[in-house]
Amino acid sequence: MSALHLDDVVKGIRSLPALPMVVQELLLSIDQDDVNVADLSRKIALDPGLTARSLRLANSSFYGMTNQVNTIQEAITILGFRTMRGVVTTAALLGAFATDAKTSFKVSAFWRHAIATALCARELAPYLKINPEHAYTSGLLHDVGRLVLVTRFPSEYEATMAHRAQQDCSLLDAERAVLQVDHAEVGHLLTTHWKFPDAMQQAVASHHQALSESITPLGTVLVAADAIAHALDLSMDEDDSVPCVPATFWRKLGIGDKELLKAFARVEKQFAGASLILNT
Amino acid sequence: MMDGEQQADASPPDLALKTTSSELTRLAHLFRHAQEDPADRYLFDLVSCYRGGEVP
Numbered sequence: 001m002s003a004l005h006l007d008d009v010v011k012g013i014r015s016l017p018a019l020p021m022v023v024q025e026l027l028l029s030i031d032q033d034d035v036n037v038a039d040l041s042r043k044i045a046l047d048p049g050l051t052a053r054s055l056r057l058a059n060s061s062f063y064g065m066t067n068q069v070n071t072i073q074e075a076i077t078i079l080g081f082r083t084m085r086g087v088v089t090t091a092a093l094l095g096a097f098a099t100d101a102k103t104s105f106k107v108s109a110f111w112r113h114a115i116a117t118a119l120c121a122r123e124l125a126p127y128l129k130i131n132p133e134h135a136y137t138s139g140l141l142h143d144v145g146r147l148v149l150v151t152r153f154p155s156e157y158e159a160t161m162a163h164r165a166q167q168d169c170s171l172l173d174a175e176r177a178v179l180q181v182d183h184a185e186v187g188h189l190l191t192t193h194w195k196f197p198d199a200m201q202q203a204v205a206s207h208h209q210a211l212s213e214s215i216t217p218l219g220t221v222l223v224a225a226d227a228i229a230h231a232l233d234l235s236m237d238e239d240d241s242v243p244c245v246p247a248t249f250w251r252k253l254g255i256g257d258k259e260l261l262k263a264f265a266r267v268e269k270q271f272a273g274a275s276l277i278l279n280t
Numbered sequence: 281m282m283d284g285e286q287q288a289d290a291s292p293p294d295l296a297l298k299t300t301s302s303e304l305t306r307l308a309h310l311f312r313h314a315q316e317d318p319a320d321r322y323l324f325d326l327v328s329c330y331r332g333g334e335v336p
Contacts, residue, residue: 170313231327233310242314242323250322257326264330 002156003180004149010189012152016096019194020047023092026085027197030133037081041072044088053091058084062273082133089137097147103158105150109237112275114140116234119270121225123263127255128217135221138203139229141196142222145186145204146171149179170241172208184208210249224253232264234271299332307331 022043029035045051051072058075059068063083069075076084094111118139125135150157156179164174175182188205199218206212206219207226215223223245229235230242255263299307311324 168312173313227314227323231307231310231323233306240310242311244314244320245323246317247319247322257329260326261330264327 002159002178004153004156006181009148009152009181009186013148013186013190013193015152016148016190019096020050020092022047022050023089024195026089027137027200029085030131030137031197035081037076038073040081041076044072049095050088050092053095054084054088057087057091063087086133086136090140093140093144097144097151103150103154104161105146105157106237109235109240110143110146113229113235113237113240114143115274116229116232116267116271117142117222117225119274120228120263120267121221123267124221124224124255127253127259128221130218130221134197134199134218135225138200138218138222139225141187141191141200142204142207142226143183143187144190145183145188148186148190149175149183153179165239170243172243182208208243210245220253223249224255228260228264228267232268234268234275299328303331304328 022040025040025043029040044054054072055069055075057063058079059065063079065078069078072084072088075087079087118136121135121139122132125132146157149160160171160174160178163169163178164171167174167177169177172182172184184205184207188201191201191204199216202216203218203222206215207222209215209219210223212219227243227245230240233240307324307328315321315324
């Protein structure tokens with residue numbers, strides 16, 4: 001029996017390495033008009049691991065640097081604080097789940113899908129009057145519950161993937177059947193534990209609840225971005241599948257076909273560069 | 281959203297002219313869990329249009 005108790009999941013989350021405090025400050029600063037950039041850059045620089053990962057990302061070909069940057073302050077000067085805020089957050093999340101667990105879970109495909117969803121959410125955000133940075137980070141995080149399950153409960157998650165293969169069902173349905181908890185619930189617990197902004201916690205929790213009456217605009221963007229990222233096949237996972245999103249959801253979304261088609265093209269173009277950061 | 285005219289553009293026989301059979305096969309595989317109801321083909325039809333080169 002592989003069912004998980006929620007208490008065990010919470011213990012698993014608490015046993016994860018803490019996300020650097022400065023990441024919480026960076027996320028909270030998205031909504032602030034008056035940000036002390038010098039103070040935040042000093043705090044980032046105090047964490048050598050985070051600094052090194054952030055600079056590797058900033059120097060990747062995606063950001064089009066002509067000369068290598070060697071300090072956080074230099075990167076902020078050249079790329080701008082908003083871009084570096086995204087770079088540091090991405091670096092922190094990529095670093096939080098480094099795993100050598102021997103499971104059949106495809107970590108690279110996971111991150112390709114996360115980046116594709118983040119880019120897509122950022123494209124759709126203005127249509128629902130949402131801050132694109134919130135949308136991007138939420139997209140990056142939306143499936144993070146899966147990483148908790150894979151890294152903390154590898155044998156149970158292996159059983160989940162075996163169930164999916166056997167039943168040819170979605171991974172979400174397999175999680176609910178085998179673990180009796182799904183990655184959206186676990187993602188909600190993790191983002192709460194990490195003290196991420198409430199709007200992000202709610203959006204991560206509801207990204208498979210397309211028709212929920214309580215879904216927020218950010219949650220709505222995530223539902224759409226997740227489905228589109230799967231449909232555009234950007235994870236390059238042969239077992240990938242698009243979640244069921246009813247026609248009524250797309251009608252409620254209120255973004256025209258032409259706008260969505262243009263967004264697909266922009267996302268694919270950006271993704272070609274953004275996925276390079278996985279090689280850094 | 282797709283109005284009547286756009287939905288007509290996205291009908292499968294029309295798409296078959298523009299989208300290669302391997303692309304349609306892959307799309308059908310990707311959407312294997314997504315269409316509980318035939319009315320829920322919206323995203324499938326839209327991505328089919330896109331793969332067929334229908335980008336304004």
